[in-house]
Amino acid sequence: MTDPWTVETRELAHDRETVMRHGNIYQIANGHMGYRGTLDEYGPDELVAVTLAGVFDQVGEAWREPVNAPNGGYTRIRVDGTPVSALSRPVTSHRQTLSLKNASFERETAFDLGGTAITISSRRFLSAVRPNLGVVRYSVTVSRAATIDIETGIDGDIWDLNGPHILGLVCEKRGETLLVRGRTNEAGKDVVVAEAAAFGFGEERSVRDGKRNLRVVAFAAEPGKTYTFFKVFAVATGFDAIEGSAADAAVAAVTAAKAQGLLVLEAEHDAAWADKWAKSDVVIDGDEVSQHALRYSIFQLLIAAPVDGSANSIPARALSGQVYKGAVFWDTEMFMFPFFLHTSPEKAAELLRYRIRTLPGARRKALTEGAGFRGAFYAWESQETGDDACTYFNIGDPLTKRELRTHFRDKQVHISGDVAMAMWEYFKVTGDDSVLLDGGAEVILECARFYYSYAYFKKDKNRYEVLDVIGPDEYHERVNNNAFTNMVAKATFEIACAAVAYLAERHAGALAALVKKIGIAKELPLFAEASRLLYVPEPDPETRLIEQFDGYFNLKDVPVEAVKAQRIHPDEYLGAGQGLAVPTQVIKQADVVMMLNLFKDRFGRDVKKANWDYYEPRTEHGSSLSACAYAMVAAECGDLDFAYKYFLKTAKLDLEAQYKVYVGTVFMGGSHPAANGGAWMTAVFGFGGVATGPEHVAINPRLYPGWKSLAFRLAYKGDGFAVHITHDAVTIAAEAANRQAHCFVVWGRPVSVAPGKTVLVDRIVKVA
Amino acid sequence: MTDPWTVETRELAHDRETVMRHGNIYQIANGHMGYRGTLDEYGPDELVAVTLAGVFDQVGEAWREPVNAPNGGYTRIRVDGTPVSALSRPVTSHRQTLSLKNASFERETAFDLGGTAITISSRRFLSAVRPNLGVVRYSVTVSRAATIDIETGIDGDIWDLNGPHILGLVCEKRGETLLVRGRTNEAGKDVVVAEAAAFGFGEERSVRDGKRNLRVVAFAAEPGKTYTFFKVFAVATGFDAIEGSAADAAVAAVTAAKAQGLLVLEAEHDAAWADKWAKSDVVIDGDEVSQHALRYSIFQLLIAAPVDGSANSIPARALSGQVYKGAVFWDTEMFMFPFFLHTSPEKAAELLRYRIRTLPGARRKALTEGAGFRGAFYAWESQETGDDACTYFNIGDPLTKRELRTHFRDKQVHISGDVAMAMWEYFKVTGDDSVLLDGGAEVILECARFYYSYAYFKKDKNRYEVLDVIGPDEYHERVNNNAFTNMVAKATFEIACAAVAYLAERHAGALAALVKKIGIAKELPLFAEASRLLYVPEPDPETRLIEQFDGYFNLKDVPVEAVKAQRIHPDEYLGAGQGLAVPTQVIKQADVVMMLNLFKDRFGRDVKKANWDYYEPRTEHGSSLSACAYAMVAAECGDLDFAYKYFLKTAKLDLEAQYKVYVGTVFMGGSHPAANGGAWMTAVFGFGGVATGPEHVAINPRLYPGWKSLAFRLAYKGDGFAVHITHDAVTIAAEAANRQAHCFVVWGRPVSVAPGKTVLVDRIVKVA
Incomplete structure (x- = not known):
């Protein structure tokens, strides 16, 4: 029986690929930084990385990417002078464990050194x-008396994809504290790691080994006795909002932590994690595999969530390394945001604040793309400034070894609407207008302004159209009237109007100031007009099909496998102008179905079913964003077997880590928080049938037959609820601290749930 | 000294490429059919082709192309039983001559057969x-008594690029007439060649040799005596507008011709050619090379000109074979039409009638391209129906061996405006409104309707824009607001309004009928609005530069050679989505400069000069259409050396035939009537400085310093003029048959030239 709270292996990886995959699976993070699931004695060759959130650097013309800090968790040992390490010594047993409960990584490795058993x-x-603190507890035991040297400290030899990012590395010692520090290449800002260790035994001396700043503690070990020490390390940078130097901050952090001791550090950490799980856990009764995979998915989201007050967001590969430039994509708003919005709204707000913070970058992008636009055109790949890290030539072609011109950056305009919709969704679901007032409304208006500037009017059809875009299906670039994009643009105009109406009623002064600040008064009526006259492809009256974009149905209708079979090289990209999928109906990922899921209120089940049936067989699912959209719509249409299959596919993605690691020479390995968010959405929105609106929460369960029950917590309008769903009934328990009663509509029947009360709704109305 | 009326070589080509080039250079044609410059005894391996104008056929999925007829001009001999042929026998001398004066091909070849000299x-x-008749006179002489077999008749073994097009070939004899007939693959229509020969000697018998239907005339030849016969062949098809069967028509044609005899056939042919040259010749005094090349260019246009009443046009490779699908491109209206308009307006009208005839095809194309448009979207590659022969995958990629998606067909929308402008230009220059009334006005209105349907309105800029097009520079596909295209669209709206205004005044009934027929009444005010509000990129106030399309100036500015140097394969196409020129400012051919030349009245010399200087170094001149546009604008800007260089480049293109013959495996060899037309335009419009408007003819000579004089005939408003230009004076002689006096503005000074009068205008006004 699997422990639903841990991930464990006894496999000690040696090949680079498994080391990489284990590094992802066993990673830990705290929103401020990530630490890959590597062993204490590992170095850059084993892809050790302490990746910093929101800290970026560029070297030459290479991709700009997050900075990896020197590794303050480094430890290795010698026994009787011989290095004993998972890298070199005969290992007799190994076990490594990730605890989901409190995001800790454990390893236990036994060696045999000429008859001496070492653990x-x-x-x-x-x-x-x-946020800037790492904690390590380390133990060693020998079966026979031996001299042990523990070498622990900071490894400044950093694994970089496109580095080196930290120049002029210096090793120092301040009192008992070790320091490694340097400056970033681009901004010239300090990056400092400090380390302090608490040994109750042995004799300590300092050693500099290349870029390693180490303390060596030598002692004569008695047989069978376990020698344990703990150490802490802190990362501080010139990018942090700190007073004084980064070095001082790092030293202060480790000094205080060491003084408070391991028990305190563990206790406060564990308590914080208990709180996270109390808010976020989903319990599936009757399906261990699903339970484990879903919990792991939630765990991934929790470790990546930005630190309060940071105005950071979550990169598409979270904090698992420098992959994908550490950039934030639409993944965040569309696939991760709903989880946070419904479990930890304060984290959802943080994600939104990142977009508010990067609004100036989005404005710059609008002005400089194409013929120049107005408003906010958010970066397709966003880093700390909001300028676009996506290049115009973003995919390598294995056939010609050239970079292919892709239009992800300049044509995937739905990103701005994705942001605006998340802003509004937050307000709708939480009732909290503080984000709107603190820049969110400005973002919404600037996104509407962008779409107005981007859209064209077709006089003879009396409608606005959105031309020359890429929808979610990236295999078809530069298409016109993509149903998804047009709907998102239309929604943006509607939201802009709704936001203005709301502010006019409740915060007239703030609205007036905003309208004046961005000089948008004359455009507001145009947004209203555009919200009415923007064309969105309609379902065909007979087939109920929605054409993905103008002319899609004229494309060659060939099976996905037939397209793939034409590849000359297995890594050949199927899109980008001349790709094999371009002239066909084969799509990379959910597009119309994504739209139907996102705007589920606006379409009937017949439309969902018809389009699902049409598009699913034509979908390559070449993106980790695809499966969950199909799963949710499948659940809604009653195809629970399919929904389950795609739910599992999504939920197990990072746990099994069987994804592609290299595309050509580009390292692509890393975790998939969007898929993790998709797994949560499929469970709660898909099988749970939850839909939160401004007036009430609808629950229309479509519980998978193999599950006995599904239980989760729901945050709504500032209050909290425990929801428990079985095949026969839904139980909603309002938390005692709730401030008011809320309406739930279960199986179509409205019930009011007052603070501290529990309401049970039977599936079948029992006639008394 | 070169005979300016002939092209001659003593080179007997054996390699396939020279045979091909000679076949082009020495071709003859009469508008109805072309006959490549091959020898009597040649067959399909030597690329013999009798290519029929306006008759097309397709086999399977291969390119649809013109039909080549069986070769009725075939003759070979045996001397004492041994075949004597340029293909096999030792040739002692050879000479072949093309007479430009009367479009006849001559050859004289001497052989040595064991001491017997044979000529x-x-x-x-x-x-x-x-039009359907070919005439051959053939002689043979031997130095010693010998038995000669002359085998002459019809060779049914046809060279096809994508054939066979004629199926079920049958050889027959009707009386003395030989027949080869079959049916086309696609339409199943008859293609028949009949041949009759007049021998005054020998004994005749029939021979069928494979697909050859021959008569063998055997005789004992006396030494030194020349034996001459003549033969005629006629091609008739089920596509011809004839009564009765094609076979009957062909037999009747050769029977009549043979009866009338060679002298009559020659005399009527020569008279017709004398008339052509009287109307079309351009005489350059002082530059034999230019004279010869220009006359050859004019010759090429004359042989390709459609037969009166055929409503045919001129394919981009004329009648030199099946190359380029025998398709008509914008080449005709933009590069050939002006020559005919100003020399033989009845041919210009024929070219226009082709577009009127193919209007239904243009309507079909509009409806089916993209999201579907209204009006007339002319075919990029037009055959007899006006449906587009251009494929969406029109260029082979040598790197992947795949076909590249190109947007020539669906995005090169300027073609419709090119047609509309030619319609209007004909009316302006000839004063003849019959073409307008016979469908021309309908074409113009349907082209305007297409642009209205294609264009979008940008409300916040209060302008129409033309999006997603390819301009003349085909290396940059799918661009917005291409200056050339937008200007052409704007002109089309203007012309539509002007045509309606003209018809309203002069032919109100016809206008009313037309407006009703095509239901366009409500759209006419929109055309007027669009003619005012359609955006055309303006010259920059400071640099005077016009941006070729939105964002062009943001592209990488690298030398043409640097782009070419990156090619992996020499035949790699530089455009089409991922081509090497796409992200750069390197352009295939004149685009902005083409526009400045086409709309020369609307731009000052400063704009022309600035843009010429900017764009010329960035132009690859990868199209035969490029050089003349740059030459004309250079002449206007006073850079006569450059103009001369590019004039010669254009004028010598087909005469020297040093163009690319194969692109990958696709045969591209053939003549370039657009370049021929460009040579004429450069001479008359460029150096001659002629510009014909509705009110007068302007002449602002920019005579090349190396030329003593330039003389040409000009057709204007139904009358004719001989114009003679020296460095000091312009002499205009009106033909006696002219119907009225016309105004010429020479060096800015208006003069009236009455019928039969000659006016001399000095360059420098002499004060008496």
Whole structure:
């Protein structure tokens, strides 16, 4: 029986690919930084990385990417002078464990050194309370008396994809604290790691080994006795909002932590994690595999969630490394945001604040793309400034070894609407207008302004159209009137009007100031007109099909496999102008079906079913964003077997880590928080049938037959509920601290749930 | 000294490429059919082709192309039983001559057969009076007594690029007439060649040799005596507008011709050619090379000109074979039409009638391209129905061996405006409104309707824009607001309004009927609005540069050679989505400069000069249409050396035939009537400085310093003029038959030239 709270293996990987996959699976993070699931004695060759959230650097013309810090968790040992390590010594047993409960990584490895049994065990976590702090507890035991040297400290030899990002590395010691520091290449800002260790034994001396700044503790070990120490490391940078130097901050952090001791650090960390799980856990009764995979998915979202007040967001590969430039994509708003919005709205707000913070970058992008637009055109690949990290030539062609011109950056305009919709969704579901007032409304209006500037009017058809875009299906570039994009643009105009109406009623002064600040008064009536006259492809009256974009149905209708079979090289990209899928109806990922899911209120089940049936067989699912959209619509249409299959596919993606690691020479390995969010959505929205609106929460369960029950917590309008769904009934328990009663509509029947009360709704109305 | 009326070589080509080039250079044609410059005894391996104008056929999925007829001009001999042929026998001398004066091909070849000297000479022409008739005179002389077999008749073994097009070939004899007939693959229509020969000697018997239907005339030849016969062949098809069967028509044609005899056939043909040259010749005094090349260019246009009443046009490779699908491109209206308009307006009208005839095809194309448009979207590659022969995958990629998606067909929308402008230009220059009334106005209105349907309105800029097009520079596909295209669209709206205004005044009934027929009443005010509000990129106030399309100036500015140097394969196409020129400012051919030349009245010399200077170094001149546009604008800007260089480049293109013959495996060899037309335009419009408007003819000579004088005939408003230009004076002689006096503005000074009068205008006004 699988422990639903841990991930464990006894496999000690040596090949680079498994080391990489384990590094992803066993990673820990605390929103401020990520630490890959590598062993204490590992170095850059084993893809150790302490990746910093929101800190970026570029070297030459290479991709700009997050900065990896020197590794303050480094430890290795010698026994009787011989290095004993998972890298070199005969290992007799190995076990490594990720605890989902408190985001800690443990390993225990036994060696045989000429008859001496040696056991190393360690545990580490990144404090959920102190964002820049890492904590390591390390133990060693020998079966026969031996001299042990523990070498621990900071490894400044950093694995970079496109580095080196930290120049002029210096090793220092301040009192008992080790320091490694340097400056970033681009901004010339400090990056400092400090380390402090608490040993109750042995004799300590300092060693500099290349870029490693180490302390060596030598002692004579008695047989069978376990020697344990703990250490802490802190990362501080010139990018942090700190007073004084980064070095001082790092030293202060480790000094305080060491003084408070391991038990305190563990206790506060564990308490924070208990709170996270209390808010976020989903319990599936009767299906261990689903339970484990879903919990792992939720875990991935929790470790990547930005630190409060950081105005950071979550990159598409989270904090698992420098992959994908550490960039934030639409993945966040469309696939991760709903989880946070419905479990930890304060984290959802943080994600939105990132978009508010990067509004100036989105404005710059609008002005400079194409013929120049107005408003906010958000970056397709967004880093800390909001300028676009996506290049115009973003995919390598294995056939010609050239970079292919792709239009992800300049034509995937739905990104701005994705952001605007998330802004509004937050307000609708939480009732909290503070984000709107603190820049969110400005973002919404600037996104509407962008679409107005981008759209064209077709006089003879009396409608606005959105031309020359890429929808979610990236295999078809530069298409006209993509149903998804047009709907998102239309929604943006509607939201802009709704936001203005709301502010006019409740915050007239703030609205007036905003309208004046961005000089948008004359455009507001145009937004209203555009919200009415913007064309969105309609379902065909007979077939109920929605054409993905103008002319899609004229494309060659060939099976996905037939397209793939034509590839000359297995890594050949199927899109980008001349790709094999371009002249066909084969699509990369959910597009119309994504739209139907996103705007589920606006379309009937007949339309969903018809389009699902049409598009699913034509979908390559070449993106991790695809499966969950199909799964949710399948659940809604009653195809629970399919929904389950795609739910599992999504939920297990990072746990099994069987994804592609290299595309050509580009390292692509890393976790998929969008898929993790998709797994949560499929469980709660798909099988749970939850839909939160401004007036009430609808629950129309479509529980998978193999599940006995599904239970989760729901945050709504500032209050909290425990929802428990079985095949026969839905139970909603309002938390005692709730401030008011809320309406739930279960199986179409409205019920009011007052603070502290529990309401049970039977599936079948029992006639008394 | 070169005979300015002939092209001659003593080179007997054996390699396939020279045979091909000679076949082009020495071709003859009469508008109804072309006959490549091959020898009497040649067959399909030597690329013999009798290509029929306006008759097309398709086999399977291969390119649809013109039908080549069986070769009725075939003759070979045996001397004492041994075949004597340029293909096999030791040739002691050879000479072949193309006479430009009367479009006849002559050859004289001497052989040595074991000490016997044998001389073959022949001459052939395609009758300028009887479109379906070919005439051959053939002689043989031997130095010693010998038995000669002359085998002459019809060779049914046809060279096809994508054939066979004629199925079920049958050889027959009707009386003395030989027949080869079959049916086309696609339409199943008859293609028949009949041949009759007049021998005054020998004994005749029939021979069928494979697909050859021959008569063998055997005789004992006396030493030194020349034996001459003549033969005629006629091609008739089920596509011809004839009564009765094609076979009957062909037999009747050769029977009549043979009866009338060679002298009559020659005399009527020569008279017709004398008339052509009287109307069309341009005389350059002081530059034999230019004179010869220009006359050859004019010759090419004359042989390709459609037969009166055929409503045919001129394919981009004329009648030199099946190359380029025998399709009509914008080449005709933009590069050939002006020559005919100003020399033989009845041919210009024929070219226009082709577009009127194919209007239904243009309507079909509009409806089916993209999201579907209204009006007339003319075919990029037009055959007899006006449906588009251009494929969506029109260029082979040597790197992947795949066909590249190109947007020539669906995005090169300027073609419709090119047609509409030619319609209007004909009316302006000839004063003849019959073409307008016979469908021309309908074409113009349907082209305007197409642009209205294609264009979008940008409300916030209060302008129409033309999006997603390819301009003349085909290396940049799917661009917005291409200056050339937008200007052409704007002109089309203007012309539509002007045509309606003219018809309203002069032919109100016809206008009313037309407006009703095509239901366009409500759209006419929109055309007027669009003619005012259609955006055309303006010259920059400071640099005077016009941006070729939105964002062009943001592209990488690299030398043409640097782009070419990156090619992996020499035949790699530089455009089409991922081509090497796409992200750069390197352009295939004149685009902005083409526009400045086409709309020369609307731009000052400063704009022309600035844009010429900017764009010329960035132009690859990868199209035969490029050089003349740059030459004309250079002449206007006073850079006569450059103009001369590019004039010669254009004028010598087909005469020297040093163009690319194969692109990948696609045969591209053939003549370039657009370049021929460009040579004429450069001479008359460029150096001659002629510009014909509705009110007067302007002449602002920019005579090349190396030329003493330039003389040409000009057709204007139904009358004719001989114009003679020296460095000091312009002499205009009105033909006696002219109906009225016309105004010429020479060096800015208006003069009236009455019928039969000659006016001399000095460059420098002499004060008396």
